[in-house]
Each structure stands twice: as structure tokens, then as C-alpha cells.
Amino acid sequence: MEKTAYKKPKKKIRVFDVVNYLIFIIIGLIVMIPIWKVLVGSFSAVGVYQFKLWPTQPTVDGYLTIFTTKKLLRPFINSVVTTVIGMLLGLVMSTLGGYVLCQEDMPGRNLFSYFLLFTMIFSGGMIPEYLVMKQLGLVNSMWILVVKHGMNVYNLVLMRNFFEGIPGSLYEAARIDGCSPMGIFFKIVLPLSKAALASIGLMYAVTVWNDYSTVQIYITDRDQVNFQYILRVMVMDGDTPTTAYKVSQDTLYYAGIVCAILPFMLLYPFLQNYFVKGVNVGAVKE
């Protein structure tokens, strides 16, 4: 009743709102202009410095070059393969670990937690890590991307927090019905965690897809690098791995950039909520 009786004052709202919307239009433009320019540039046959809303001399040759040049296509496929496998491995590891860590009557639960959490405090560092991976035969192999990002303790903790939110009575009921820990995990926990699985899976996928420095450190063989690496080599070092100059360099660069962000840009509007959920589960769990 009180709420209907209450009326919002209308004074002065106009000026504030107009300014506010104007500022946000500018902020939106600051973010979008670089992205739009890249997109337009990738479809333009000639590189112009000005900002154009639509391509000049429209062409798709930039993309054709990327997907027909073996030296550019191979890294793209490597990126896709490592991302998918890295994401799956990450999901398996963090759900298993997260599930085990929330078993309250399991002896050694705290020990396991400390075992994992210690890795967040201290690490061997770049060089010892490199030497270990070398011994494992992962130098110069794209699987380093999968192994390095195959599990992230932070994501595991997020998963555990999510599992802890599942009512304990569900576990209890399943146990009484004679369900094994594995059975409970697959039949009850996982089906209830689809949203969490989506957010965490996406985080793993983004990490693997976007990784450049690991490739730079571990891989020199051009057959094993990922797309981020080849893009970087192309744009920054001017080392274009194609001899067929059908397109202008800028067109090729911009098309490369679009390919490097495309998978997530396409999925992103649909998955935005999952990303946001992932952050908020970890940060503002009150």
C-alpha cells in the first residue's frame, strides 16, 4: 500500500538522465569503434585510416586467405582442438575435485583442501615449470595448452562452492537408496549443476583459446602453434606466412583478428549470463 501511495519526484530528472545517457553513448562508442573498425577493415579490399561504417570495396578475400593457407588454417584448427579438449579436461577435474572436497565425513578433506590451496600461494615459477614440461615431452607440442590449463584451483573452488549449495538431504536420500558416490555424482549432482558447468566450462575455454604466452614460451614448431600466436607473429613481426598476396596486408590482419575473437563473440550474447554468474559465485558469495 505504501509503495503505491509513494510517488517519485519528477524535478530535475531530465537533465541528469540526458547527461547520463549521453555519457554512456560515448562509453559505448569508445568500446565499439575499435571492434567495428576491425570488422569493417576485414571486409575492405583497401586499408584506409578513416573510420568507415561500411566496407570500401567489399571482399571476403581476407577470410578466404586464412582458410585456404595451410600455415594459417593449421593454427586455427589447433586452437579449436586444444580449446575443446582443454575445456573438457578442466570440467572433469574441477567437478571431481569440487565434489570430493565438499564431502564432510571424508577423512582427509582438509588435507586435500590445503594440498590444492597451497598451489595458489606458491608456484615453482616459469623456468622450473619449463624444465618439467620438457621432461614430459610437452615442449613443442600443442598439448602443452591442454596440460597447463587442464585444471585451475580457483575454478575447482567455485565448483565446490556451487556443490555445497545443493541441499544435503538430496545426497542423504540417494545414499539411503544405495547409490554409490559415483552414482550420486553422475545421477544427482551433475544434472543439478548445468548452469555452473556452463560458466566454468566457458572460463576454461576462454583461457585456452586466448592463451598466447604459453605458446610463445613452449612452442617454436609452426605446425603446433595456436591461432593467437600466428596472429601476433603476423601483425607485430610482419611475418606473414603466406606467399599469395591476393589481399592487402591490413585486410588480412583484420580478418585474422576477427577469426581470433569470432567464436566467443558469436556465443557471447547467449552466454553472457553464465559468465557473469561465474564471477558472482566466486566473489559475492554472502
Next chain:
Amino acid sequence: MGKQKTVTTSSGQPIRKKPLSIRMWNSRGYYLMFLPVFIYVLIVYYWPMLGVRYAFYDYSLKNFEFIGLDNFKEMFATKDFWRAFFNTLQLSVIKLLITTFASVIISVFLNEMGNMVAKKTLQTVIYLPHFMSWAVVAAIFTLFLSKSSSGFVNETLKSWGVIEKSIDFMHSKAWWRPIYYMVNVWKETGWGTVIFLATLSGINPELYEAADIDGASRMQKIWNVTVPALANTILIVLILNLAKVMNLFESVFVMYNTRVYKVADVISTYIYREGFMTALPNYGYTTAVGLFKSLVGCVLVLVCNFASKKVRGRGII
């Protein structure tokens, strides 16, 4: 009752715990499930930790010899190391302060937007850059800032008559840091608002209504209701990120170049160059630098963990 211990629940009822061996046997399924994680963490995280002993060795292609603390002595006497150390602190902390400040401002005013469609659209737009890799962002801005005839920024500024000659932004010691901060703001500010907006959505609307009745203006409401509500979250974000100050790597790695080492070189890039880009890498020395970085990072995490416990009652780890 032998080994059985008596534990009471919060309501005071005694619970009989089964003996440890039986509980362990009952948990065998869980142990089996933890096994892959255990092995993975052991190999990928713990095995390299054994490698920190190289910090006390002279370890190169030909040599492997214990030399005590000589690597650390060499490190502390090296000018490049100190430069990298202070650059790391400066770049991380200033970047953190600028992006957090920008995120707070944007969240506060985004929160004032009445139109939900506009708000959602804007959120979608400003979150976008976060999902681009550093390699991509560096590529975009290098192309935009380049000196060539298709360099967006230089040519635009020239056509407006702001500058006469193209500026080589990425290779300029004076420009590199401002550019670095700006690119960081462009990439991460939007995503930084997620956590603040979540806090703001939890503010009790009655507070605003009370302020209205008291005749508060829009800005007064922002200053007296919205901003205080964010104070705790701002502190948490700063604490969480301070713990990661030493980890600065990829963002610098993709944007720096030989000409700006003086203002851009950080510990991790320094280790990278000393470890992989020299003809005769001394793994002992580079491990020592890495160990120093890990230890400083470790202290920071523990301090921030303590601070976090004080502020919000739970740690960050």
C-alpha cells in the same frame, strides 16, 4: 567405547563418529575420484616446486654446480632486475587503481539508468573486450597506433591538425605507459563493473525512497547512498587484486618491445628473456629471480588474505 569419539552438533546432540579406518573405507569412492586431480596437481604444480632448488645452483648447458646464494647476490646487484621489479609494482598498482576507479564510476551511473533495455545492451557492449585475448587487443591497438599511412589514430590526429608528424606511440618511452593504462581500461573496466553492479542490485530501495522524502537530489543520493554501499566491495576488489600484483605478464609481454624496456620491462618478462632469449641461458639465475617473485607474491597473498578476513570475515584462499 574404544576408538569412538563423541562429537556434538550445534543443537547439542551427541553424534557417534565411526572409527577412522571405517570412515576411510566408506570414502574409498571419493578417494578414487580425487586420484586424477591429485596426480594432475602433483605433476603440474608440485613437481616444478622441486625445481626451485636450481636457484642455488649454477645451471646452464654445461654446468650444474651448487653455488649457494650467489645467484641472489648477482640478482640484487643487477640494475635490470631492480628496474623490472619496480616497473612491476608501478604498472600493476596504477593499472589496478585506474581500472577499479573507472569501474566504480561506470557502475554507479549505469545503476542510475532507468531503461532496462539500454542498460542491458550497454552491459553487453562493455563486457565484450574482456573476452578478447591480450594478443588480439595488442594487435588491434598496434595497428591503430601505427606510424604507417593506415594508422587510425595518427592519421586522424593529423587530419584534425592536432599533430604534424606521426607519433610512434608503441615505441615511445613517454607514451608507452599511458597507452598501456588506456588499453587496460578499455579491456577490463567493463568487466570490472560486474561485481559492483551485483552489490548495487542488493541495495534496499527503501534507502532511496527515504532519501527522496528527505528531498535529496540525484547526486546527493548517489553520494550518500550508492557510494557508501560500494565501499566494502571496492576494498575487497582491491585486496583480491593486490595479491596478484607480481603476476603481471601477458598484458605487458604482448605490448612491449626492445625500445621501451626502461618503462615496460616487468619481472616475468625479464625472466622470460633471460631464460629463453639469450644464447646461453643460466637456468639457475632465472630460477632465482622466479623464486624471489614467488616469495614476494606469497607474502602479498598472505597479507591480503589476512586483510580480507578482517574486512569480510573470510579469506581469499
